Amino acid sequence: MDIITRPAVLAPALLIAGYLVYQILRPSTLPRLPIVGSRPGEWFPLVKARWRNAKDMRTSTLVAYQQHRDEACLLPIAGGQDFVLLPLQEMQWLLDQPDSIFSNHAAIKEDLQLDLVVRDPGLIENPLHNHLIATKLTRETGNLIPDLFDELQTSFEEIWGRDTVNFKQVVLWESMQLIIGRVTNRVFVGLPMCRNSALLEMGIACARDLPMAAAILRFFWGPIRPLVALLLTLPFRIHSARFCRILKPEITRRLQSNEARQNDPEGKALRGEPNDFLQWSIHQAKASGDPHNMKPQTLASRIMLLNFASIHTSSFAITHVLFDLLASKKEYIEELREEVREVLAAHDGQWDKRTLAALPKLDSTMRESQRLNSFATIATSRTVIAPKGVKTPSGVELSPGTRVCGPSFPVFHDGDIYPDPYEFRPFRFAEKRSTTEGSYVDKARQAWPTTSTEYTAFGHGRHACPGRFFASSELKLMLAYILLHYDFEMQEKRPENVWFGLQRVPPLKASLRFRRRDAP
Numbered sequence: 144m145d146i147i148t149r150p151a152v153l154a155p156a157l158l159i160a161g162y163l164v165y166q167i168l169r170p171s172t173l174p175r176l177p178i179v180g181s182r183p184g185e186w187f188p189l190v191k192a193r194w195r196n197a198k199d200m201r202t203s204t205l206v207a208y209q210q211h212r213d214e215a216c217l218l219p220i221a222g223g224q225d226f227v228l229l230p231l232q233e234m235q236w237l238l239d240q241p242d243s244i245f246s247n248h249a250a251i252k253e254d255l256q257l258d259l260v261v262r263d264p265g266l267i268e269n270p271l272h273n274h275l276i277a278t279k280l281t282r283e284t285g286n287l288i289p290d291l292f293d294e295l296q297t298s299f300e301e302i303w304g305r306d307t308v309n310f311k312q313v314v315l316w317e318s319m320q321l322i323i324g325r326v327t328n329r330v331f332v333g334l335p336m337c338r339n340s341a342l343l344e345m346g347i348a349c350a351r352d353l354p355m356a357a358a359i360l361r362f363f364w365g366p367i368r369p370l371v372a373l374l375l376t377l378p379f380r381i382h383s384a385r386f387c388r389i390l391k392p393e394i395t396r397r398l399q400s401n402e403a404r405q406n407d408p409e410g411k412a413l414r415g416e417p418n419d420f421l422q423w424s425i426h427q428a429k430a431s432g433d434p435h436n437m438k439p440q441t442l443a444s445r446i447m448l449l450n451f452a453s454i455h456t457s458s459f460a461i462t463h464v465l466f467d468l469l470a471s472k473k474e475y476i477e478e479l480r481e482e483v484r485e486v487l488a489a490h491d492g493q494w495d496k497r498t499l500a501a502l503p504k505l506d507s508t509m510r511e512s513q514r515l516n517s518f519a520t521i522a523t524s525r526t527v528i529a530p531k532g533v534k535t536p537s538g539v540e541l542s543p544g545t546r547v548c549g550p551s552f553p554v555f556h557d558g559d560i561y562p563d564p565y566e567f568r569p570f571r572f573a574e575k576r577s578t579t580e581g582s583y584v585d586k587a588r589q590a591w592p593t594t595s596t597e598y599t600a601f602g603h604g605r606h607a608c609p610g611r612f613f614a615s616s617e618l619k620l621m622l623a624y625i626l627l628h629y630d631f632e633m634q635e636k637r638p639e640n641v642w643f644g645l646q647r648v649p650p651l652k653a654s655l656r657f658r659r660r661d662a663p
């Protein structure tokens with residue numbers, strides 16, 4: 144009995160009890176809508192639904208879609224938010240509203256707890272790097288294809304090897320993370336930094352630590368989060384500090400050569416300037432006129448954030464598609480090889496943007512795999528920031544701070560939109576492309592990076608993933624290379640994906656067996 148009255152035990156116990164009472168009794172600002180995951184007549188339906196939904200988002204999103212197809216409903220998730228899930232037909236309305244009403248930025252800040260994890264307001268409030276992805280990176284991707292190809296060829300030869308006799312086994316996602324990290328950083332920081340194993344290791348660690356720290360932090364009561372964050376964000380802070388320490392000498396060197404070029408009146412020294420994200424960031428920072436942006440620490444942190452945005456998403460996508468193909472028909476793989484071989488031959492064996500654009504089956508395979516396996520189970524999540532709130536077309540009043548989203552997983556599995564929705568049909572979109580009557584633009588709507596309310600693997604609207612054109616080129620190139628250069632043992636059953644609350648990821652420990660082919 145004594146132990147309970149000790150202040151060290153009593154104080155946290157009272158804090159936790161107070162928090163639980165607050166959670167249960169706090170006045171709700173949520174609209175009165177059906178609660179997905181609650182049961183009729185039960186006490187504290189919202190609290191119970193949060194836990195049920197967190198445990199089985201697959202069922203929850205499907206139930207929400209089937210039972211509330213034409214109306215908004217509440218989708219509460221423990222350690223997440225209480226979402227107002229809009230019906231599919233109101234998603235476009237959501238996306239058409241200005242950022243002053245629905246904020247994508249506020250939603251991302253809350254999801255990733257950026258104020259507590261990243262801490263540098265200059266990086267969070269002024270994400271110059273996102274603008275650069277959408278503009279320069281997207282425009283330059285076509286020119287960078289030979290570099291991407293060179294890096295993926297050397298990476299596969301080193302990591303998967305050149306043995307054409309014996310089969311080798313790898314844990315696919317782990318191996319893909321390493322290769323994606325290297326190939327992607329070829330475009331972010333160029334040679335030789337993209338092969339610096341310590342830098343890559345830290346980039347991968349940051350990509351893991353950031354969402355993990357945020358996911359745990361969201362379970363804590365707001366006022367005590369800054370305190371808990373000191374401990375929980377420690378791994379991320381250590382890894383990002385190391386990442387920046389490794390990259391900073393290269394940044395300083397480039398800043399100095401930049402300076403030297405400006406002092407070179409004839410501009411001769413401009414020749415040989417690297418064409419990579421780091422260099423574009425330096426120019427962008429200079430043009431911004433803000434000295435904070437020019438600091439090596441700021442520039443390095445932006446590259447670290449890019450690693451976070453790209454490594455997991457891309458390594459998940461390539462892992463998914465390989466497992467999809469290996470558990471389907473061998474003929475699909477042969478048909479893809481045939482397409483790649485023919486198109487390459489027609490383009491003198493050169494990988495460039497025209498070669499990549501001429502592979503509808505390969506593109507369709509990636510799009511189909513993401514349809515089935517997209518990590519986003521809800522889409523286009525936004526926070527209401529209009530001071531007076533906003534009313535949806537069907538009359539639901541949303542107060543400031545409310546989180547709103549549209550459906551994603553159940554739409555991807557809706558048989559009226561995608562016939563045989565649970566089947567992996569790699570050429571589904573290529574077939575649609577060839578049978579669609581209409582202009583080139585109508586056909587292009589079937590291309591992988593094209594988004595719509597019915598295809599949200601990259602989100603949709605003006606905040607859709609800005610890196611999707613780069614990602615689609617990089618990953619298609621990689622899939623083509625893998626299929627031409629390696630044979631695989633087919634798998635009887637696709638290893639199951641794993642759900643972590645809202646997110647869905649590939650089987651992280653599943654492996655495959657491959658052998659280098661004698662000739663492509």
Ligand code: HEM
Pocket residue numbers: 247251273276449452453456457460519522523524599600601602603606607608609610611613614
């Ligand atoms: C297959 C790979 C990828 C997938 C599936 C993917 C998916 C997504 C999704 C679903 C969103 C949220 C969009 C929304 O809220 O509507 C997003 C945002 C974002 N993605 Fe990607 N992504 C991928 C690759 C990349 C790459 C390679 C980069 C960087 C080069 C990148 C950079 C970003 C950024 C910066 C945002 C936030 C945009 C904003 O705040 O407005 N992504 N991505």
